[in-house]
Amino acid sequence: DTLVLTMQNGLGNEEEIGRILTNMKFKNPGERILGGTAFLCSHRDLPGTVYHTAHGWVQLAEFRGAARERTHAIAGLFHSAGIRCEVLDSLAEARWRKLVWNITFNGLGVAVPGGDTSAILGDERLAATARGLMQETIAAARADGGEIEAALIDKMMADTAIMDAYKSSMQIDFENRRPLEVEAILGEPLRRAQRGGIAVPRLEMLYGIVRRADALLRAGEV
Numbered sequence: 001d002t003l004v005l006t007m008q009n010g011l012g013n014e015e016e017i018g019r020i021l022t023n024m025k026f027k028n029p030g031e032r033i034l035g036g037t038a039f040l041c042s043h044r045d046l047p048g049t050v051y052h053t054a055h056g057w058v059q060l061a062e063f064r065g066a067a068r069e070r071t072h073a074i075a076g077l078f079h080s081a082g083i084r085c086e087v088l089d090s091l092a093e094a095r096w097r098k099l100v101w102n103i104t105f106n107g108l109g110v111a112v113p114g115g116d117t118s119a120i121l122g123d124e125r126l127a128a129t130a131r132g133l134m135q136e137t138i139a140a141a142r143a144d145g146g147e148i149e150a151a152l153i154d155k156m157m158a159d160t161a162i163m164d165a166y167k168s169s170m171q172i173d174f175e176n177r178r179p180l181e182v183e184a185i186l187g188e189p190l191r192r193a194q195r196g197g198i199a200v201p202r203l204e205m206l207y208g209i210v211r212r213a214d215a216l217l218r219a220g221e222v
Helices: 013-023 069-080 091-111 117-121 124-143 152-161 169-175 182-195 201-218
Strands: 004-006 033-044 050-062 084-087
Touching: 004 013, 013 033, 033 091, 033 169, 050 069, 050 091, 069 084, 091 117, 091 124, 091 152, 091 169, 091 182, 091 201, 117 124, 117 152, 124 152, 124 182, 124 201, 169 201, 182 201
Parallel strands: 004 033, 050 084
Antiparallel strands: 033 050
16 A cells, blocks of 8 residues: 655656555555645765755645645645645646746756856856746746746746745756756756657757766766
8 A cells, every 4th residue: 555755856757656556556546646746955975965055845745636635635744744745636737836946956957167156147148048948947837737927937046036046956966076967957848848749949959058068978078
């Protein structure tokens, strides 16, 4: 009767877990899976150490269908640990809403030298590029079943401005020569946008740049 909750970034994680459970001969694997998102500023440095610098709340949703009694029960476990937890009826919406930020600032954090949030927002052209990426992400989300309001862009830009010179997790991984979450955060959203007939030229270019950086990292060439 085990349930599997993944709180990884990006798209495609639940589907991959479903394939794993199928291969393990679990019955009704899709019914066992939930997805979640974590909204917090944190990074790893020393082994076994996580630095939590801002924010700290999570969202949960069923992989298939609306929230159930079990979804709320799991949220209750987070609440009992002092963690704010919101239950949603659409995992697609939750995933895409976070990608509005992650695509933009994780991707640019690798593509732009010294590309922390302050550097991006402090440069007029880069800030405009950030907004353009957010617009493309919202358009892709709507084609994939995630209804997201355009006003989210202004909110995310304002929320990001108070992070000071925050480095995204992907930027930190790049600087520390670790593999990047390029496919989940950039590749799969791009593929879904293309399947939905949505033009996302900024995302397509960013994916090409970051994928190349990741390939060089994995080959030990940077």
